[in-house]
Amino acid sequence: xxxxxxxxxxxxxxxxxxxxxxxxxxxxxxxxxxxxxxxxxxxxxxxxxxxxxxxxxxxxxxxxxxxxxxxxxxxxxxxxxx
Amino acid sequence: xxxxxxxxxxxxxxxxxxxxxxxxxxxxxxxxxxxxxxxxxxxxxxxxxxxxxxxxxxxxxxxxxxxxxxxxxxxxxxxxxxxxxxxxxxxxxxxxxxxxxxxxxxxxxxxxxxxxxxxxxxxxxxxxxxxxxxxxxxxxxxxxxxxxxxxxxxxxxxxxxxxxxxxxxxxxxxxxxxxxxxxxxxxxxxxxxxxxxxxxxxxxxxxxxxxxxxxxxxxxxxxxxxxxxxxxxxx
Numbered sequence: 001x002x003x004x005x006x007x008x009x010x011x012x013x014x015x016x017x018x019x020x021x022x023x024x025x026x027x028x029x030x031x032x033x034x035x036x037x038x039x040x041x042x043x044x045x046x047x048x049x050x051x052x053x054x055x056x057x058x059x060x061x062x063x064x065x066x067x068x069x070x071x072x073x074x075x076x077x078x079x080x081x082x
Numbered sequence: 083x084x085x086x087x088x089x090x091x092x093x094x095x096x097x098x099x100x101x102x103x104x105x106x107x108x109x110x111x112x113x114x115x116x117x118x119x120x121x122x123x124x125x126x127x128x129x130x131x132x133x134x135x136x137x138x139x140x141x142x143x144x145x146x147x148x149x150x151x152x153x154x155x156x157x158x159x160x161x162x163x164x165x166x167x168x169x170x171x172x173x174x175x176x177x178x179x180x181x182x183x184x185x186x187x188x189x190x191x192x193x194x195x196x197x198x199x200x201x202x203x204x205x206x207x208x209x210x211x212x213x214x215x216x217x218x219x220x221x222x223x224x225x226x227x228x229x230x231x232x233x234x235x236x237x238x239x240x241x242x243x244x245x246x247x248x249x250x251x252x253x254x255x256x257x258x259x260x261x262x263x264x265x266x267x268x269x270x271x272x273x274x275x276x277x278x279x280x281x282x283x284x285x286x287x288x289x290x291x292x293x294x295x296x297x298x299x300x301x302x303x304x305x306x307x308x309x310x311x312x313x314x315x316x317x
Contacts, residue, residue, distance in 0.1 A: 071176070072231060
């Protein structure tokens with residue numbers, strides 16, 4: 001069954017308290033190879049049958065209007081996974 | 083006339099009954115409204131109460147902002163009806179784009195509950211006219227997603243146009259940018275804030291004050307302001 005994967009991230013210029021908390025844990029655990037952590041959301045929209053251009057356009061619409069809040073987040077990816 | 087002020091209950095609302103009680107204590111008639119209907123029952127003003135609507139899934143207030151009754155709330159707000167969003171209600175108002183900015187997880191990642199000092203930055207709104215400009219008040223705060231954010235340019239615009247209604251004083255409890263606790267729209271009829279005025283309206287149940295324990299009733303002026311706005315509109 002095809003799945004449309006939508007990735008949403010907090011805007012780069014805004015605070016990401018959850019990512020900061022994980023970065024803090026890294027520091028405490030001695031994990032020093034990574035200079036930052038940001039946490040986003042992955043949505044998996046399952047569809048029956050073929051993923052048409054219309055369906056992808058609808059996925060883009062719900063990603064922009066419902067799954068993300070453009071004031072604080074960006075939709076960074078929409079892709080089809082079989 | 084007795085002002086009729088509606089309180090909308092969503093699945094997961096917690097403070098709807100408290101808001102109704104506050105409205106009654108302030109001298110108006112509370113009207114219980116339901117998120118799934120399209121009927122505002124002819125109310126004169128609206129309160130979107132605190133809680134964790136829909137478990138705050140997706141984003142705090144996001145799914146509630148898409149509830150059926152929100153179409154009527156948007157129409158009423160556009161026509162100038164006083165609308166107050168408290169905590170989760172504030173989150174719904176920003177998600178519905180009735181107020182600018184956004185609310186994210188507290189900077190310290192913890193739920194916080196404290197009696198919070200605020201400064202009234204704008205007393206020229208439907209919900210703040212009974213305060214003095216710059217007046218400091220203490221009302222309860224309790225939230226997990228109370229960090230107010232917006233872009234720097236948007237924050238500058240809010241400050242420049244006087245749309246910051248309340249600011250945290252002493253302690254910034256959640257990492258809100260520019261210590262913003264609440265904002266208003268340009269018209270002054272739609273106001274949202276994270277702290278809870280409805281929990282500070284009755285002696286014996288409010289925050290402690292230097293005079294006596296639990297005697298703080300600073301929240302009452304929100305509701306008396308709205309009643310005055312409704313009466314002025316009707317006159």
